Structures are given as structure tokens and as C-alpha cells.
Amino acid sequence: MxxxxxxxxxxxxxxxxxxxxxxxxxxxxxxxxxxxxxxxxxxxxxxxxxxxxxxxxxxxxxxxxxxxxxxxxxxxxxxxxxxxxxxxxxxxxxxxxxxxxxxxxxxxxxxxxxxxxxxxxxxxxxxxxxxxxxxxxxxxxxxxxxxxxxxxxxxxxxxxxxFDLDRIDVNQKPEMIRQKLQIRNKKVVGMVASFTEKKDYQTFFTAGEIVLEKFKDVIFIAIGDGPNLKVLKKSIKPINNESFLFLGRQQDVESIVNIFDIGVLATFTEGISNAIMEYMVFEKPVIATGGGGTKELVINNETGYHIDAQNPVLLAEKILFLLNNPELAKSFGEKGAERIKSIFxxxxxxxxxxxxxxxxxxx
CATH class of the missing domain: 3.40.50.2000 (Glycogen Phosphorylase B;)
Known part of the structure; x- marks a missing residue:
């Protein structure tokens, strides 16, 4: 054929x-x-x-x-x-x-x-x-x-x-990525998405700044490029600049996702997100805008959390809760990986x- x-x-x-x-x-x-x-x-x-x-x-x-x-x-x-x-x-x-x-x-x-x-x-x-x-x-x-x-x-x-499970075999180990990015003992919250009108990085950044007021030992990573990158980068307060890493477009995304403690996807519209699938297969708890196909992928309160669109306060609340409850975060991650392997x-x-x-x- x-x-x-x-x-x-x-x-x-x-x-x-x-x-x-x-x-x-x-x-x-x-x-x-x-x-x-x-x-x-x-x-x-x-x-x-x-x-x-x-x-x-x-x-x-x-x-x-x-x-x-x-x-x-x-x-x-x-x-x-x-x-x-x-x-x-x-x-x-x-x-x-x-x-x-x-x-x-x-x-x-x-x-x-x-x-x-x-x-x-x-x-x-x-x-x-x-x-x-x-x-x-x-x-x-x-x-x-x-x-x-x-x-x-x-x-x-x-x-x-x-999801192609061959991608689980990452090219670089977590300690190598952390050393390269100069991340020592901090927790990592990441989002993989393009800087376009369909993705809501502004909510991610605003939530990150709210989290930093209560939890200092964390760094936020953005993987992606696009027309809105420069404007959104400037929206972060100078005092918080060192707590946000902009890595641009990456070939070896999997190796970086592997160091996340929490995977976030804030969007305005979504089908079945490949980024969320990457988070889940690497056993990361997910916090994502609950609309579209995300509800079919992420099970609320079981593999992660659904949040309302453009709600940085709720996103920050969920991030803080998972950072302060690592056993629950681990359970979400493990169940997410099982879901990918069995259904996706x-x-x-x-x-x-x-x-x-x-x-x-x-x-």
C-alpha cells in the first residue's frame, strides 16, 4: 500500500x-x-x-x-x-x-x-x-x-x-543537564510550548512570580520560540530574572523535560498535547488548562490538575501544593506514565x- x-x-x-x-x-x-x-x-x-x-x-x-x-x-x-x-x-x-x-x-x-x-x-x-x-x-x-x-x-x-517510548532513552542524564544549566538543588517547573497566540506563557510567568514569593528554591524553564518571546520575556520583574530560564527551541527536549519536577501547559486551545505526553511518560505531574483534548489525556486529581484558562493564581496554588507534597506529585507522575503506555x-x-x-x- x-x-x-x-x-x-x-x-x-x-x-x-x-x-x-x-x-x-x-x-x-x-x-x-x-x-x-x-x-x-x-x-x-x-x-x-x-x-x-x-x-x-x-x-x-x-x-x-x-x-x-x-x-x-x-x-x-x-x-x-x-x-x-x-x-x-x-x-x-x-x-x-x-x-x-x-x-x-x-x-x-x-x-x-x-x-x-x-x-x-x-x-x-x-x-x-x-x-x-x-x-x-x-x-x-x-x-x-x-x-x-x-x-x-x-x-x-x-x-x-x-508516544514513541524509544524517546525515554534520553541523550543526556539529569545531572548533566542540571550542570549545563547551572541548576543546583532547586526544584524545576517547566513548560514546553511555542511563543504564539495559542499558548499562554503570560499565565505561566505570572504564576511563577506568585510562587517565588512563597517558595524560593525553584526555577522556571520555558522551552520554545516564537513571535511573542521578546515581549513576554520583558514582562518578568527584573528581581525574578534569574529564576526564569528561556532555552528557545531544543532538539533534545526529552533530556530537559526529564529534570522537571512539574510540567505545566497553559494554553487557549489544545488537542492532544505532545508536550503533556512528554511530561507524563517521564513521570512528571501535570498542571494544564483543562479545555479541549487535555481532559482526555490528563485525569484530574489522578495524573495532575486541570485549571481554568488565564488563571495564574490557581496555577500558582497548584504548583505550590505539588512542590510541598512531593509524594503526591510522585504518585501523579507514576500514574501518568502508566496511562501513556497503556492508551497513548x-x-x-x-x-x-x-x-x-x-x-x-x-x-
Whole structure:
């Protein structure tokens, strides 16, 4: 079975990591031939070079370059895929009709978030809704995503993210990371997220400053980059600057997450967060905004805490409680790791995906 995957780029991000993990496993399975189409040359996940997958590029400005449609049509003639699996909404908007016309099953994985309120007049809703009739499956990574985007019941399907347990074997031991970051005996509270409008670092930083008023022996780490980084960095009071570390984008995220005592994710919208999965598999208690798919991933009061959006006081309260109750934090972490291994494994994700593919192909 030949699968053509389409994604804008392999830049740093949750859906990009999920796709690379899927291709990595599929490429080793018998009867599967993976093709990858990138619409830009941005590649953060350089391990793709070590995977048995043929990569094609159609670099363009998809909003203006109408020639992209004929280029894609010609590519289909060469590759002759049994299934096209697309991971971006604008690409799905352009390419799904072509696949429908040619009779090629089209799997649409453009939904990766679950915003509580999504206007039907928004561009995001428009691109998604227009592509629905041309898609055979609208695949999301959370049940909440189906509702947020009003996915037709006869086409909607949920397959949870799968965590590749090979990533538990970190490249650098905790003591090496602590030495490199000059962290001695302090507790570590971390957040892994991009500095974009969907992530709420302001709540994380404000909560951190509240915590520091009562618990000095702690340091807050932010892993990620983005357009809001400089502004948010300036929001921290100078007196607290040494208690916040900004590490930017990291290749070896797992080694750093491994030194966290608590993993935080404050957001405005979320599907199934890869960052939270990283916290959980490394046995870290989680405190996260409770909306979207997070409620399907984190069990409140069992593997961590759900908090309201934009509530730094509550976030600080939960951080302080876990810092002062290490046995409870340890219990949350252990139960979280068990949950990832039993429900959110890469094996589960791949097997469910293969079963879906086989519904549309006889190869």
C-alpha cells in the first residue's frame, strides 16, 4: 500500500512529530510504501533523513500560486498513491478536490486543536468546512476537536497521538543537564510550548512570580520560540530574572523535560498535547488548562490538575501544593506514565491508522 503524506513543513511542532513517528513505524512494516510531500524546506525533525521515505517538494506560496494545483496533479500521476493523507488545512482545501476527482481516498488530519469557541466566519473554519465534502475521513487527535469544528458524524474519526517510548532513552542524564544549566538543588517547573497566540506563557510567568514569593528554591524553564518571546520575556520583574530560564527551541527536549519536577501547559486551545505526553511518560505531574483534548489525556486529581484558562493564581496554588507534597506529585507522575503506555502508545496509534487505511484500499 502506497501512502502519500502531505504537510506544510517538518518544523518544530506536535503534528510534525506525530507524522514523523507514524512514518518511522510504517516504513518498517511489510506492504507499506511511504511518500512524503513537503510544501516548504523547513525541517526540524532531521531524523526523517534516516527513515525509508521518499521526499518530494512543492515550494510555493499556496495562497497565490495557482500552478500548485497542476504540479500536484502531475505528482499524483508519478507517485500513484493508494491513499493521500494530508495534515494541513490550506493544503487540504486545495488538494482534496483533486483527489476526489481522481478517485483517490483522502484522509484529512487538519484538525489538531479544540478551541472552545470557533466562529463559523473564521478562515480556519471556512478552509476546514469546504474540504469536508472532498474528504473520506476527517481525522482528529481528540474527541473535543470533532465538536469544535462541527465535523460530520459519518466522516469524523479520532485516533489519539502515540508516544514513541524509544524517546525515554534520553541523550543526556539529569545531572548533566542540571550542570549545563547551572541548576543546583532547586526544584524545576517547566513548560514546553511555542511563543504564539495559542499558548499562554503570560499565565505561566505570572504564576511563577506568585510562587517565588512563597517558595524560593525553584526555577522556571520555558522551552520554545516564537513571535511573542521578546515581549513576554520583558514582562518578568527584573528581581525574578534569574529564576526564569528561556532555552528557545531544543532538539533534545526529552533530556530537559526529564529534570522537571512539574510540567505545566497553559494554553487557549489544545488537542492532544505532545508536550503533556512528554511530561507524563517521564513521570512528571501535570498542571494544564483543562479545555479541549487535555481532559482526555490528563485525569484530574489522578495524573495532575486541570485549571481554568488565564488563571495564574490557581496555577500558582497548584504548583505550590505539588512542590510541598512531593509524594503526591510522585504518585501523579507514576500514574501518568502508566496511562501513556497503556492508551497513548505509538503502537496503538499506528495500528488504528493502518486499520483505517485498509478500509479504503485492497492493497
Amino acid at each position: 502506497k501512502i502519500l503524506f502531505i504537510i506544510e513543513s517538518l518544523s518544530s511542532g506536535g503534528k510534525e512529530r506525530r507524522l514523523v513517528s507514524l512514518i518511522k513505524v510504517l516504513s518498517k512494516r511489510d506492504n507499506f510504501n511511504c511518500e512524503l510531500l513537503l510544501l516548504s524546506d523547513k525541517i526540524h525533525f532531521t531524523e526523517i533523513a534516516d527513515i525509508d521515505v521518499n521526499i518530494s517538494y512543492l515550494k510555493r506560496n499556496i495562497k497565490k500560486d495557482i500552478k500548485i494545483l497542476s504540479k500536484f496533479n502531475n505528482l499524483l500521476k508519478v507517485i500513484k498513491p493508494d491513499i493521500v493523507h494530508c495534515w494541513d488545512n490550506i493544503a487540504a482545501f486545495h488538494f482534496a478536490p483533486i483527489c476526489k476527482f481522481k478517485g483517490i481516498p483522502f484522509i484529512n488530519s487538519m484538525i489538531t486543536t479544540a478551541p472552545p469557541k470557533l466562529s463559523k466566519l473564521s478562515k480556519r473554519y471556512f478552509f476546514n468546512a469546504v474540504s469536508y465534502p472532498f474528504s473520506d475521513v476527517i481525522l482528529t487527535n481528540s474527541k473535543a476537536g470533532l465538536g469544535s469544528y462541527s465535523v460530520p458524524q459519518n466522516k469524523g474519526k479520532v485516533i489519539y497521538n502515540g 502508545s505509538i503502537e496503538n496509534m499506528v495500528n488504528e491508522t493502518i486499520a483505517m487505511y485498509r478500509e479504503f484500499s485492497s492493497n
